[in-house]
Amino acid sequence: MWLVVGLGNPGPTYAGHRHNVGYLVVDELARRAATRFSAPKGMRAEVAEGRIGGVGADAVRVALVKSRTFMNETGGPVSKLANYYKIAPERVIVIHDELDIDFTQLRVKFGGGDNGHNGLKSIRKSLNTGDFYRVRFGIGRPPGRQEPSDFVLSDFPASLRADLALEVGRAADAVECLVLEGLERTQSKFNS
Template identity: 65%
Template sequence: MAAWLVVGLGNPGPTYASTRHNVGFMVVDELAARARASWAAPRGMRGDVAESRLTASGMGGIGADATKVVLLKPRTFMNESGAAVTRVAAFHKVTPDRIVAIHDELDLEFGQLRLKAGGGDNGHNGLRSMRAHLSTGDFLRVRYGIGRPPGRQDPAAYVLAPIPTTLREDYAVETARVADAVEMLVLEGLAATQNRFNS
C-alpha cells in the first residue's frame, strides 16, 4: 500500500519551538509520540523524519491493513519547506495527493480547524514553497486556526512570538485534536474527515 507523507510546517530550532507558526511541528510531534517513533535526520533529506504505520487502532499499529505514514519536520526555514518535502516524497515514492501539510492559519480562530485539498497559499510561505517545489498545489492541507493578532500587532510578530503560558494547555488539547483529524484523513479520506472536523 502506498505511503503517506505528513508534513508539519514550522521553523527549526529552539527559538521557534513554542510559537504559533510551529503548530505544524507540534502536531507531527504528537503523532510521532503516539507511534513511539523516533526522529532521525537522513542524509540529504533536509528534515527530521519519523516513520510509522497507522491502523484503526491508531499510530504505531501493525497488521496487513496498516498504512505507512512518514512524518516530516523540515530543517529548512519555513520559506524553503518545499525542498525537504520534495526530497522525502521522492525517496518514499509519495505522490502529491498523499501529502498532508499541517500549518497555522490566521484566518481561522483558535479552536477552528479546516481540511481541504488543493488551493492557493494564502500568503503562507511554507505552502508557497511546497507549491513551487512540487510544481502543484494539489496536496492536502490541515489548517490549524490560530486567530488574528489583537489590536494592531504585526501578524509576523504574532506568529513568531512564544505562545503565552496561560494558553499552552489549550494548545496541547487542540494539537491532539488536529492529530486525530490527520489520522482520520489518512484512514477514511477527506470528505468524512471534513464532515467531522471542519468548523
C-alpha cells in the same frame, strides 16, 4: 504510504511559536506511532517512519516530516522526500498555522492557494502543484495593530497552553482520520 509534513522553523528559538504548530502535531503523531525522528543524510529534514491505524494489514505507513530549513525553504526537503519515497502530491498532508481561522478551529481541505503562507508557497513551487492535503490549524488574527509576522513568531501565551495541547491532539486525530477514512469523513468530523 503518506508523507505528513508539519510546518515550522527549526531550533529552540522557534519551538513554542504559533508558526510551529505543524511540528507539534507531527511530534504527537510520532509519539502515538511509537517512532522517533532521525535526520537522513542529505534530506535537510527530520523524518520518523511509522504506521497509523494500529497494527497489521489495516495500518497505513506514513513518513512524518519536520524540515530543518526555515519555513520559506520547506519545499526543497518536502519535494526531495516525496521523490525518495515515491509519494505523489495527492498523498502529501501539510499541517500549518492559519491566521484566518480562530484558535480551537481546524479546517481540512485538498488543494488551494497559499494564502500568503510562505511554507505553503515553497511547497507548491517545489511540487509544481497545490494539489495536496492541508490541515489548517487556527491561530486567529493578531490583537490590535500587531503585525501578523510578529504574531506568528511569538509563543502561545500561558493561558492557552492547556487548550493548545488539546488542539494539537485534535489535529493529530484529523490527520489519522484523513489517512484512514478520507477527506469527506474528516471534514464532517473536524471542520468547524
